[in-house]
Amino acid sequence: DSGVTQTPKHLITATGQRVTLRCSPRSGDLSVYWYQQSLDQGLQFLIQYYNGEERAKGNILERFSAQQFPDLHSELNLSSLELGDSALYFCASSVGGLAGYVQFFGPGTRLTVL
Amino acid sequence: AQTVTQSQPEMSVQEAETVTLSCTYDTSESDYYLFWYKQPPSRQMILVIRQEAYKQQNATENRFSVNFQKAAKSFSLKISDSQLGDAAMYFCAYIRTYGGSQGNLIFGKGTKLSVKP
Numbered sequence: 630d631s632g633v634t635q636t637p638k639h640l641i642t643a644t645g646q647r648v649t650l651r652c653s654p655r656s657g658d659l660s661v662y663w664y665q666q667s668l669d670q671g672l673q674f675l676i677q678y679y680n681g682e683e684r685a686k687g688n689i690l691e692r693f694s695a696q697q698f699p700d701l702h703s704e705l706n707l708s709s710l711e712l713g714d715s716a717l718y719f720c721a722s723s724v725g726g727l728a729g730y731v732q733f734f735g736p737g738t739r740l741t742v743l
Numbered sequence: 744a745q746t747v748t749q750s751q752p753e754m755s756v757q758e759a760e761t762v763t764l765s766c767t768y769d770t771s772e773s774d775y776y777l778f779w780y781k782q783p784p785s786r787q788m789i790l791v792i793r794q795e796a797y798k799q800q801n802a803t804e805n806r807f808s809v810n811f812q813k814a815a816k817s818f819s820l821k822i823s824d825s826q827l828g829d830a831a832m833y834f835c836a837y838i839r840t841y842g843g844s845q846g847n848l849i850f851g852k853g854t855k856l857s858v859k860p
Contacts, residue, residue: 631787631789662847662848664848671850671851671852671853672834672848672850672853673850674847674848674849677847685846685847687847717786719788721788721848730776730838730840731778731790731793732838732848733790734780734787734788734789736785736786736787737786737787737788739786
């Protein structure tokens with residue numbers, strides 16, 4: 630158990646819908662990262678938050694957004710869903726800075742868009 | 744842009760034998776870290792081993808060790824005394840560090856390791 634929790638574990642929805650994925654980082658970790666794992670694209674970085682502020686963006690679609698709340702949990706919002714958004718979405722956390730460069734991953738949320 | 748390449752999509756090893764998984768990376772940065780993550784069928788991403796680029800000594804974690812060749816930008820993983828539980832997808836990953844901060848992980852496409860009893 631990495632200490633990072635993600636809910637829900639599985640999500641099945643239809644095209645055009647909107648979903649929210651939730652992540653709680655390890656206690657004390659200030660950085661939260663979101664990654665998408667799909668068969669064709671592999672593991673790709675989406676976005677990073679550090680202590681409530683957006684720190685870096687990767688290959689995140691405009692239909693996707695995220696935020697980190699004062700209690701440090703994070704949510705990834707996916708809207709106008711398409712079939713190609715079906716993937717495993719991981720949240721990872723780290724302390725941040727050179728003292729905490731190791732990222733610990735949650736169990737992931739499996740999103741299926743029908 | 745930094746890239747990570749794993750040239751072996753699949754590998755197979757006999758139980759109790761040794762196997763080496765290859766990884767090369769491309770970067771112009773001098774400060775970075777390298778990792779191997781394991782993803783078993785449960786899909787959980789598990790950190791196997793890490794290597795700081797400034798350290799010449801190769802990292803070791805029990806049966807897992809790396810061969811880090813900085814000049815060649817090579818970072819291979821050796822698994823000794825392979826066990827059935829080692830069967831998984833293995834990902835090589837790179838992270839840039841700068842001014843006390845760190846970037847995001849950049850992953851290779853993975854190597855699927857099978858262990859034969």
